[in-house]
Amino acid sequence: MKKKPKGPENTVSDKQPPKQANVPEAKAFELDKEQATLLRRVFSGAIGFLKSAPALEFLPEPTVPEVTFAGRSNVGKSTLINALTNRNGLARTSNTPGRTQELNFFDVGDPITFRIVDMPGYGFAKAPVKTVKKWRFLINDYLRGRQVLRRAFVLIDSRHGVKEVDREVMQMLDEAAVSYRIVLTKTDKIKDNERVKVLAETELEARKHTAAHPEVIMTSSEKKFGIDQLRAAVLEAVEI
Numbered sequence: 001m002k003k004k005p006k007g008p009e010n011t012v013s014d015k016q017p018p019k020q021a022n023v024p025e026a027k028a029f030e031l032d033k034e035q036a037t038l039l040r041r042v043f044s045g046a047i048g049f050l051k052s053a054p055a056l057e058f059l060p061e062p063t064v065p066e067v068t069f070a071g072r073s074n075v076g077k078s079t080l081i082n083a084l085t086n087r088n089g090l091a092r093t094s095n096t097p098g099r100t101q102e103l104n105f106f107d108v109g110d111p112i113t114f115r116i117v118d119m120p121g122y123g124f125a126k127a128p129v130k131t132v133k134k135w136r137f138l139i140n141d142y143l144r145g146r147q148v149l150r151r152a153f154v155l156i157d158s159r160h161g162v163k164e165v166d167r168e169v170m171q172m173l174d175e176a177a178v179s180y181r182i183v184l185t186k187t188d189k190i191k192d193n194e195r196v197k198v199l200a201e202t203e204l205e206a207r208k209h210t211a212a213h214p215e216v217i218m219t220s221s222e223k224k225f226g227i228d229q230l231r232a233a234v235l236e237a238v239e240i
């Protein structure tokens with residue numbers, strides 16, 4: 001049964017730490033007043049967990065647009081979804097790698113306007129072959145068959161950059177013709193010069209993929225950096 005959407009735990013902040021805003025290669029992102037009001041209204045409004053789908057037959061009716069978040073296990077996906085939606089416990093953090101093989105659906109708005117879909121993490125070292133295969137089938141079917149899917153956000157740990165396993169997922173998205181945007185996570189953990197380097201490398205990688213947006217979003221859930229830019233990218237994808 002559908003759970004009642006929960007309210008926000010605190011209000012949306014536009015605060016951006018000056019340190020990262022000074023990174024020369026990071027393109028400045030500024031919200032106008034109207035956009036800021038819209039972001040606050042959407043992401044401080046009703047957002048609630050709808051259901052987990054371990055297989056395609058459990059997907060909710062495709063009645064509203066969806067955006068999905070993908071990334072290697074431990075990339076910071078749950079933490080980022082919680083920062084994005086301004087809730088502490090919406091997406092469960094520190095999942096046991098390999099245990100969660102489900103697509104988690106979150107309803108945004110009351111009445112609902114779009115859904116956020118949390119994909120199971122991939123790339124954990126000791127995953128059994130069976131688990132990896134199951135992941136590929138579920139994700140491929142979802143990506144290829146979901147007409148309401150507007151965009152995927154592929155999360156990359158800024159300390160590690162794009163790995164082979166990320167490239168495979170990007171290729172799946174290219175082949176399924178699902179437009180996607182790369183998001184660097186945990187940028188508070190690296191130095192300014194490393195940030196510049198990983199951003200340039202990741203944008204170079206993005207340009208090699210047919211379905212990837214050429215501009216990469218840099219985020220830190222810890223410092224709340226890049227969160228409004230990500231929110232704006234989500235709303236743009238669902239055309240709000």
Ligand code: GDP
Nearest residue numbers: 073074075076077078079093094186220221222
């Ligand atoms: P998931 O497996 O992708 O859902 O990853 P989690 O969201 O559970 O995060 C994995 C670990 O990275 C946790 O210990 C988080 O506290 C940490 N983490 C996530 N985001 C950030 C961030 O922006 N900065 C820092 N410093 N740590 C982060």
